[in-house]
Amino acid sequence: MKRADVPKGANLCEYCTGKCCRYFALPIETPETWEDFDHIRWYMMHGRVSLFVEEETWYLVVHADCKHLMDDGRCGTYVTRPGICRAYTTDECEFEDDACYEKYFESPEQIWEYAEAVLPPRPREPTTGLPVLASV
Numbered sequence: 672m673k674r675a676d677v678p679k680g681a682n683l684c685e686y687c688t689g690k691c692c693r694y695f696a697l698p699i700e701t702p703e704t705w706e707d708f709d710h711i712r713w714y715m716m717h718g719r720v721s722l723f724v725e726e727e728t729w730y731l732v733v734h735a736d737c738k739h740l741m742d743d744g745r746c747g748t749y750v751t752r753p754g755i756c757r758a759y760t761t762d763e764c765e766f767e768d769d770a771c772y773e774k775y776f777e778s779p780e781q782i783w784e785y786a787e788a789v790l791p792p793r794p795r796e797p798t799t800g801l802p803v804l805a806s807v
């Protein structure tokens with residue numbers, strides 16, 4: 672369903688599956704070295720984690736349902752919900768799946784490929800000649 676199809680005056684959230692309650696995103700330092708990207712690769716090995724870049728800021732996204740999200744999509748702790756939930760509005764929320772990021776990564780392999788494209792070659796172990804950070 673599109674925003675425009677929601678009846679006038681209706682609460683948008685009543686037509687949603689609680690999308691904004693199913694993840695959180697935190698800004699992280701912009702990765703600049705192989706070690707930085709290796710850390711991000713490790714984050715992403717934990718499963719339901721992705722990354723996006725918007726206006727040159729990198730964000731780590733953890734896809735996890737809030738424990739208070741009820742089966743019908745309503746908030747189970749509405750009266751005592753955190754301030755971040757109170758401040759959030761439907762004005763520019765993700766009701767429609769039309770979000771588009773400057774960059775979006777869904778797997779450790781993707782972030783490693785990106786690092787290989789933008790960084791100089793990895794340093795090599797002098798004795799073995801192998802890259803210092805193991806490839807995925």
Ligand code: SF4
Binds near residue numbers: 766
């Ligand atoms: S604020 Fe937007 S994304 Fe969150 S539940 Fe309401 S309609 Fe869905």
Ligand code: SF4
Binds near residue numbers: 692737738746749
């Ligand atoms: S506290 Fe309520 S509004 Fe906030 S994320 Fe959890 S279910 Fe959603």
